[in-house]
Amino acid sequence: MLDVEVGDARATPHRISRRRFIGYLIAAPTLVAAADLRAAPAARASVATVQPVDFFDLTDLLTDSANLTAALISVTINPDGTASFALPRAEVGQGITTAVAMVIADELGMPLDKIDITLSDARPELEFNQLTGGSNSIHALYDQVRVAAAIARGQLARTAAQQLETPLPKLTLKDGVITAPDGTALTYGALATAAAASRTRPVLAQLRPASQQTLVGTPQPRIDAMDIVTGAKTFTMDLEVAGALPTMVCRPPTINGAALAILNAAQVMAMDGVTDVALIPHTQFVPGGVAVRAATFGQCIDAIRALDVTWAPGAAAAQSDADVLQDLIDAELPMTPALGQALDQRFTFYFRPGDPLETNCAVADVRSDSAEIWSSLKSPVYFQETVAGILGLPVSAVTAHVTQGGGSFGRHLFADAAFEAAAISKAMGKPVKLMWHRTDNFRQGRVHPMCTSRVRVTHVGDEVLAFDQRHTSVATDFTHGLGEILSATLGDVPEGDFLGYSQSVFTLTANVPYNFGAATQLLNEVYHPPGSLFNTSSVRNIYSPEVTVAKELMVDQLAKALGQDPYQLRRSSVRDARMLAVLDAAAKAANWGKPMAPLTAQGIGVHREYKGYAACVAEIDCTPQTVNRVVQDGYTGPRVTRVTYAVDVGLPINPLGLEAQMIGGIMDGIAQALTYSLHLRDGAFLEGSWDNAYYTREWNCPPNTPPAKGIQVIIMPPNQSEPGGAGEFGVAASMAAVANAYARATQTLPTSFPINHNKPLGFTPLPTVPPIPQSPTDGLQEAF
Amino acid sequence: MATHTFVLNGKSVSVECADDLRLLWVLRDLLGVHGPKYGCGLDVCKACTCHINGKAFNPCSVPVSDIQASDQITTIEGLPASVGEPLHPMQQAWLKYDVAQCGYCQPGQIMAAVALVTEVRATGRQITDADIDALRNICRCGTYARIREAIVEGAANM
Numbered sequence: 001m002l003d004v005e006v007g008d009a010r011a012t013p014h015r016i017s018r019r020r021f022i023g024y025l026i027a028a029p030t031l032v033a034a035a036d037l038r039a040a041p042a043a044r045a046s047v048a049t050v051q052p053v054d055f056f057d058l059t060d061l062l063t064d065s066a067n068l069t070a071a072l073i074s075v076t077i078n079p080d081g082t083a084s085f086a087l088p089r090a091e092v093g094q095g096i097t098t099a100v101a102m103v104i105a106d107e108l109g110m111p112l113d114k115i116d117i118t119l120s121d122a123r124p125e126l127e128f129n130q131l132t133g134g135s136n137s138i139h140a141l142y143d144q145v146r147v148a149a150a151i152a153r154g155q156l157a158r159t160a161a162q163q164l165e166t167p168l169p170k171l172t173l174k175d176g177v178i179t180a181p182d183g184t185a186l187t188y189g190a191l192a193t194a195a196a197a198s199r200t201r202p203v204l205a206q207l208r209p210a211s212q213q214t215l216v217g218t219p220q221p222r223i224d225a226m227d228i229v230t231g232a233k234t235f236t237m238d239l240e241v242a243g244a245l246p247t248m249v250c251r252p253p254t255i256n257g258a259a260l261a262i263l264n265a266a267q268v269m270a271m272d273g274v275t276d277v278a279l280i281p282h283t284q285f286v287p288g289g290v291a292v293r294a295a296t297f298g299q300c301i302d303a304i305r306a307l308d309v310t311w312a313p314g315a316a317a318a319q320s321d322a323d324v325l326q327d328l329i330d331a332e333l334p335m336t337p338a339l340g341q342a343l344d345q346r347f348t349f350y351f352r353p354g355d356p357l358e359t360n361c362a363v364a365d366v367r368s369d370s371a372e373i374w375s376s377l378k379s380p381v382y383f384q385e386t387v388a389g390i391l392g393l394p395v396s397a398v399t400a401h402v403t404q405g406g407g408s409f410g411r412h413l414f415a416d417a418a419f420e421a422a423a424i425s426k427a428m429g430k431p432v433k434l435m436w437h438r439t440d441n442f443r444q445g446r447v448h449p450m451c452t453s454r455v456r457v458t459h460v461g462d463e464v465l466a467f468d469q470r471h472t473s474v475a476t477d478f479t480h481g482l483g484e485i486l487s488a489t490l491g492d493v494p495e496g497d498f499l500g501y502s503q504s505v506f507t508l509t510a511n512v513p514y515n516f517g518a519a520t521q522l523l524n525e526v527y528h529p530p531g532s533l534f535n536t537s538s539v540r541n542i543y544s545p546e547v548t549v550a551k552e553l554m555v556d557q558l559a560k561a562l563g564q565d566p567y568q569l570r571r572s573s574v575r576d577a578r579m580l581a582v583l584d585a586a587a588k589a590a591n592w593g594k595p596m597a598p599l600t601a602q603g604i605g606v607h608r609e610y611k612g613y614a615a616c617v618a619e620i621d622c623t624p625q626t627v628n629r630v631v632q633d634g635y636t637g638p639r640v641t642r643v644t645y646a647v648d649v650g651l652p653i654n655p656l657g658l659e660a661q662m663i664g665g666i667m668d669g670i671a672q673a674l675t676y677s678l679h680l681r682d683g684a685f686l687e688g689s690w691d692n693a694y695y696t697r698e699w700n701c702p703p704n705t706p707p708a709k710g711i712q713v714i715i716m717p718p719n720q721s722e723p724g725g726a727g728e729f730g731v732a733a734s735m736a737a738v739a740n741a742y743a744r745a746t747q748t749l750p751t752s753f754p755i756n757h758n759k760p761l762g763f764t765p766l767p768t769v770p771p772i773p774q775s776p777t778d779g780l781q782e783a784f
Numbered sequence: 785m786a787t788h789t790f791v792l793n794g795k796s797v798s799v800e801c802a803d804d805l806r807l808l809w810v811l812r813d814l815l816g817v818h819g820p821k822y823g824c825g826l827d828v829c830k831a832c833t834c835h836i837n838g839k840a841f842n843p844c845s846v847p848v849s850d851i852q853a854s855d856q857i858t859t860i861e862g863l864p865a866s867v868g869e870p871l872h873p874m875q876q877a878w879l880k881y882d883v884a885q886c887g888y889c890q891p892g893q894i895m896a897a898v899a900l901v902t903e904v905r906a907t908g909r910q911i912t913d914a915d916i917d918a919l920r921n922i923c924r925c926g927t928y929a930r931i932r933e934a935i936v937e938g939a940a941n942m
Contacts, residue, residue, distance in 0.1 A: 246813055296809040297809050660885055784839055
């Protein structure tokens with residue numbers, strides 16, 4: 001009998017009756033417990049509506065597939081009184097190490113600082129339970145880690161009862177110490193070995209009630225904050241792996257070009273510090289070019305600039321922005337016939353970077369009989385299995401370490417740098433520390449695909465009869481392992497049918513959160529992988545920012561046509577109480593409708609995804625004095641002066657981390673609406689630096705003019721028994737709110753994004769040969 | 785190849801390398817000091833921001849031969865010692881506001897913030913939003929709002 005607690009008080013009565021968790025005590029020298037959620041029934045909303053996401057969405061898909069191997073997720077109690085957990089996900093700044101540590105600490109009844117979270121190496125047996133994507137980690141892991149921890153706690157309590165010769169109900173637990181009524185006590189550390197299971201067996205887990213959670217729901221700083229502010233946090237390029245010298249790649253002048261020959265290898269080999277030069281063929285997995293290994297990265301840069309290489313052009317060599325746009329328009333699926341007045345508009349969204357600040361990088365040591373690779377991997381199992389095949393090694397001979405990532409935004413779903421490092425290490429026969437140059441990251445990296453989104457709202461008077469959206473996009477590449485999940489889970493996706501994958505993700509995320517009659521949202525894509533013209537990936541929030549901007553701009557157009565206020569129209573049209581609540585919260589806090597000066601305005605946008613609801617009000621300043629501000633080598637333009645963001649994730653785990661994710665998402669939304677894109681010209685992107693690709697900088701960020709904070713995030717109180725997703729949830733609604741604010745301030749309807757994309761280039765493009773610029777030498781003149 | 789000597793985080797160091805090797809690679813690849821991060825090598829992203837004699841600069845864009853033997857180079861690792869405390873007030877402010885997300889840019893952000901506050905102070909002013917607007921450091925996680933709060937807090941305790 002392990003029933004030391006009674007159920008989860010935060011669960012609904014319905015759920016208490018349905019949910020019983022089984023887990024395992026695992027045979028091990030110390031106490032190890034794991035969850036088994038294969039049989040856990042999914043509790044889903046079942047509101048009557050016509051859209052697929054109302055019944056089953058991407059979050060359900062990812063969680064259900066992850067739960068298949070939940071029994072292999074374990075929490076270990078150590079004799080030193082700590083608990084350790086090898087997180088089977090990537091930490092890239094989204095804060096899941098902190099959130100998971102909080103959940104485990106609460107369930108074990110231990111202090112947060114006694115929980116040691118590491119990132120698990122690739123574990124093929126986990127199958128789909130080691131993919132970091134879709135803002136799904138906390139949703140999928142919340143039950144898994146609680147059950148594993150609860151079983152450990154139950155076993156510790158039972159062991160303590162035996163050793164203290166005290167009935168279980170008379171024991172108390174506080175901070176990892178179990179105490180009997182007479183004051184005698186045992187620590188978890190002292191119990192760990194005795195509590196260890198001699199054989200693996202299933203047990204019933206009893207989760208602690210919400211009333212005993214002291215951390216979940218409270219703001220907690222990141223567990224790695226001290227390491228970050230002291231410079232001690234170790235990223236991939238900070239690893240010291242024996243013999244792994246700095247390595248970079250000379251890349252082609254067009255996207256996906258290929259190196260054919262090195263014309264001056266001997267000359268480059270003779271350069272200071274250079275140890276190796278190798279031609280790395282371009283493949284589906286390896287971008288390739290000519291790799292250079294040297295004593296320092298500075299010498300790699302010198303060598304790359306000196307290389308004389310013959311290149312084969314990439315498949316997109318003839319393509320520029322206008323060509324892709326025409327292909328998208330040609331591929332747009334037809335609308336259903338309109339049976340009323342129709343508002344009909346197509347919006348264009350240009351390519352934009354998908355890069356974190358840390359460039360693509362990996363360390364690889366490939367030997368004849370083994371390989372060890374370090375990188376920030378969001379699909380490490382897929383990488384390990386695939387790279388083993390490429391290297392001709394058994395999977396068990398390949399170790400894939402997941403390192404702390406310096407951002408991702410979806411980028412690390414693909415392991416381009418890890419594949420490339422492995423190929424280079426094999427070619428050179430030496431360990432390598434591969435780092436991409438920033439310019440290469442922009443020009444040869446993965447991007448958010450260019451797309452169009454056409455919306456038609458059909459109405460008769462005030463009544464909306466139909467809402468049709470036709471989203472047409474350069475294909476998003478899902479071949480990194482999510483494809484495997486879709487194949488395995490949906491069953492109806494034929495192997496190699498990548499359009500099928502895209503359709504599934506689109507259908508499981510796109511939605512119209514309004515009572516707008518018959519809603520159809522359809523995707524068509526051009527240039528499918530593998531062998532696509534462009535390198536794409538699931539950049540933060542995938543299709544949703546663009547789908548939402550087009551949709552929300554047209555809601556404002558509808559309001560205009562009906563003579564209604566945009567907020568009031570949304571109030572009367574949203575089809576969900578949780579959406580209404582965030583909408584009202586944002587509008588109230590932002591003082592929606594307050595008088596605004598000419599060329600300034602508020603704009604509003606809402607979004608539903610990841611089992612949650614979000615509403616955003618943005619204020620923008622489009623006055624000439626603001627738009628025409630001059631920042632050297634920087635882009636200014638309209639400035640968003642205030643953002644109010646209300647978010648309901650059902651059950652917030654760490655409000656401080658949740659707020660951080662919303663703030664970051666808002667910065668993306670501002671950038672994507674106003675400034676951040678890539679210009680495609682003759683098969684190459686023109687942007688090559690952060691002074692070309694205009695991600696939000698401080699001068700674009702809402703100032704903190706007292707008394708109002710520039711950004712206010714309102715976190716709705718818990719109203720569900722499980723947490724929704726957060727990492728990508730700040731983007732779509734904020735981008736839509738900024739777009740609508742711009743439209744209202746300028747009294748125009750922007751139809752291409754970012755709005756500055758078709759203005760004259762604000763920079764002189766860097767050359768493509770050599771592919772990377774030399775570092776400046778005048779840095780001291782800039783000192784301040 | 786030549787011997788280059790300077791003061792790094794309070795201690796004199798010497799390295800053998802070419803004159804034009806940028807200081808960032810001297811720090812990271814030759815001396816194993818990893819707090820300053822590579823983000824572009826173009827003096828744009830500012831992830832490698834350090835101090836030279838108390839002023840912010842970007843070692844990715846300075847040949848090591850430009851550094852004199854008496855120059856005091858401070859990286860994030862040496863920032864607390866520069867004020868004789870376990871943590872610099874700016875680092876404490878960063879913790880108070882839980883500024884960081886991935887953390888990759890944050891050493892550079894903190895070093896730039898300290899220099900900015902020092903520079904503004906020298907003109908007899910307190911830091912303003914307009915001063916912070918001039919910071920060029922990229923944070924791709926978008927922590928700018930908390931950076932603003934932390935700089936004001938850190939400045940109050942410097």
